Amino acid sequence: xxxxxxxxxxxxxxxxxxxxxxxxxxxxxxxxxxxxxxxxxxxxxxxxxxxxxxxxxxxxxxxxxxxxxxxxxxxxxxxxxxxxxxxxxxxxxxxxxxxxxxxxxxxxxxxxxxxxxxxxxxxxxxxxxxxxxxxxxxxxxxxxxxxxxxxxxxxxxxxxxxxxxxxxxxxxxxxxxxxxxxxxxxxxxxxxxxxxxxxxxxxxxxxxxxxxxxxxxxxxxxxxxxxxxxxxxxxxxxxxxxxxxxxxxxxxxxxxxxxxxxxxxxxxxxxxxxxxxxxxxxxxxxxxxxxxxxxxxxxxxxxxxxxxxxxxxxxxxxxxxxxxxxxxxxxxxxxxxx
Ligand code: NDP
Numbered sequence: 001x002x003x004x005x006x007x008x009x010x011x012x013x014x015x016x017x018x019x020x021x022x023x024x025x026x027x028x029x030x031x032x033x034x035x036x037x038x039x040x041x042x043x044x045x046x047x048x049x050x051x052x053x054x055x056x057x058x059x060x061x062x063x064x065x066x067x068x069x070x071x072x073x074x075x076x077x078x079x080x081x082x083x084x085x086x087x088x089x090x091x092x093x094x095x096x097x098x099x100x101x102x103x104x105x106x107x108x109x110x111x112x113x114x115x116x117x118x119x120x121x122x123x124x125x126x127x128x129x130x131x132x133x134x135x136x137x138x139x140x141x142x143x144x145x146x147x148x149x150x151x152x153x154x155x156x157x158x159x160x161x162x163x164x165x166x167x168x169x170x171x172x173x174x175x176x177x178x179x180x181x182x183x184x185x186x187x188x189x190x191x192x193x194x195x196x197x198x199x200x201x202x203x204x205x206x207x208x209x210x211x212x213x214x215x216x217x218x219x220x221x222x223x224x225x226x227x228x229x230x231x232x233x234x235x236x237x238x239x240x241x242x243x244x245x246x247x248x249x250x251x252x253x254x255x256x257x258x259x260x261x262x263x264x265x266x267x268x269x270x271x272x273x274x275x276x277x278x279x280x281x282x283x284x285x286x287x288x289x290x291x292x293x294x295x296x297x298x299x300x301x302x303x304x305x306x307x308x309x310x311x312x313x314x315x316x317x318x319x320x321x322x323x324x325x326x327x328x329x330x331x332x333x334x335x336x337x338x
Contacts, residue, residue: 001023001024001025001026001100001101001102002021002022002023002100002101002314003021003022003023003024003070003071003098003099003100003101003314004019004020004021004022004071004099004100004314004315004317004318005019005020005022005067005068005069005070005071005099006018006019006052006065006067006068006071007019007020007067007068008067009052009053009054009067010049010052010053011053011054011258012256012257012258013256013322013325013326014049014052014256014318014321014322014325015322016318016319016322018052018318018322019317019318019321021314021315022068026101026102026104027104028081029081029083030081030082030083030084030104031083032083033083033084033106033107034082034083034084034104034105034106035079035081035082035083035084035087035104035105035106035107036079036080036081036082036102036103036104037077037078037079037080037093037097037102037103037104037105038077038078038080038101038102038337039075039076039077039097039100039101039102039103039337040075040076040077040078040092040124040336040337041075041076041077041124041125041128041334041335041336041337042073042074042075042097042099042128042314042317042334042335042337043073043074043075043128043129043132043133043332043333043334043335044073044317044320044321044324044333044334044335045073045074045133045324046250046252046255046324046325047250048065048071048073048321049255049256049321049325050255051063051064051065051071052064052065052071070098070099070100071098071099072096072097072098073096073097073098073099074094074095074096074097074128074132074133075094075095075097075098075103075128076092076093076094076097076116076124076125076127076128077092077093077094077097077103078090078091078092078093079091079092079093080102084106084107086107087107087115091115092115092116092118092124093113093114093115093116094113094114094116094124094127094128094132095111095112095113095114095132096111096112096113097113099314099317100314101314101337112282112285120296122296122299125308125310125332125334125336126299126306128332128334129162129306129308129331129332129334130166130295130299130304130306130332131292131295131296133281134162134163134166134332135166135291135292135295136281136282136284136285136288136291137163137249137281138163138164138166138167138170139166139170139284139291139294139295140279140281140283140284140287140291141163141167141225141247141249141279141281142167142170142171142223142225142247143170143174144279144284145245145247145277145279146223146225146245146247147223147245148171148174148176148223149174149222150174150175150176151175151176151177152176152177152222152223153176153177153178153179153217153219153220153221153222153223153241154167154168154171154176154177154178154179154221154222154223154224154225155178155179155180155181155213155216155217155221155223155224155225155236155239156168156171156178156179156180156181156197156225156227157180157181157203157224157225157226157227157228157232157236158181158182158227158228158250158252159180159181159182159187159191159197159200159227160180160182160187160190160191160307160330160331161227161329161331161332162329162331162332162333163227163249163250164180164182164225164227165191165195165305165307165331166295166304167225168180168191168195168196168197169195169196169303169304169305171223171225172196172197172198173298173303173304176222176223177198178197178198179197179198179199179200179201179216179217180197180200181200181201181202181203181232182200182202182203182327183202183203183204183327184202184204184327185202186330187200187202187327187330188200188201188202190307190330194305194307195305195307199216201216203232209231209232209234209235210234210235210238210239212235213235213236213238213239214239217239219241220239220240220241220244221236221239221240221241221244222240222241222244222245223244223245223246223247224236224237224240224244224245224246224247225247225249226246226247226248226249226250226251227249227250227251227252228250228251228252228253229250229251229252229253229254230251230253230254230257231253232253233246233251233264234263234264234265237264237265237268237269237272237274238265238268240268240272240274241272242272242273243272243273243274243275244272244273244274244275245274245275245276245277246274246275246276246277247277247279248276248277248278248279249279252324252325255325256325264276306331306332307330307331307332308331308332308334309329309330309331309332309333309334310333310334310335310336311333311334311335311336312335312336312338313335313336313337313338314335314337316335317335320333320334320335
């Protein structure tokens, strides 16, 4: 069983050299109650970097990754052996797997792995992204935390990514005005031309983010879907309307730059009566099926465009993961295993 591990704890931006492909024997015959999967798609996600740091104090809720050992990751796979009555060879599942070729798991309430409805007709990769954690994050974060109302003005950072690309489209479906930012002109064009954002800009080309946002939101921001943190959050807060909401999803700029933590200007928060609420995707796990049904219908009706960026082979995981922190991915980054 080949798997990808970190060689050492990672500080700052990750690079391919921080990782190695290792190998361990596969137990081909599961013990009673166990199921063996051959993994078909694995996800790379920004949060995983926080688990690779030596001091991941701000992320106490997830266990740190141990150098040399397997790394949890969401994905999808096919059952190749089963000693569990509920699973048959050939069943397809999605959920929390690991960066490895084969995953052995024991189904139960604590396992975040479930069978995929093969009759849905969606590509398997969708069950890892738009109909998996990314969709749950975007839907729960936008609707439950952002609480949008028709006509409100929404700002989405890291808007061309897995979560941001969905949030912007959900905002349009809710009758909101939405502007996103991303790090290249091609991504900006995609946001406007393909995903229907009202406007978009390249944050790398804006010398002053506060005035950039002032330009795009002359009447202020009602909902800030925050993926980036740091200066981006500061700039958004300074442009928010009274009683504005921040759905605090992520702070990717801070994952690689511990010297630059977001320091929200509390004067802005108080003066503008802003609510900032953080959330985890899994806060919405009890509503997951409901979300998947709604998002699935929107995809079928052509109301949502799904953007995926797929690399091939287990050995491409390190470069695919590092690419997230350099803005080299467009939409949901996945690795397809042969
Ligand atoms: P993405 O697909 O958005 O990939 C990351 C993107 O972030 C890159 O493509 C890049 O795009 C942008 N980025 C990277 N570094 C920086 C930087 N220093 N400054 C500004 N932008 C940067 O990832 P996801 O959609 O999976 O995740 C987006 C955010 O949501 C992350 O912060 C993640 O941690 C968070 N998240 C939180 C979850 C939760 O449960 N709360 C669950 C899932 C994700 P570009 O620079 O071109 O804009």
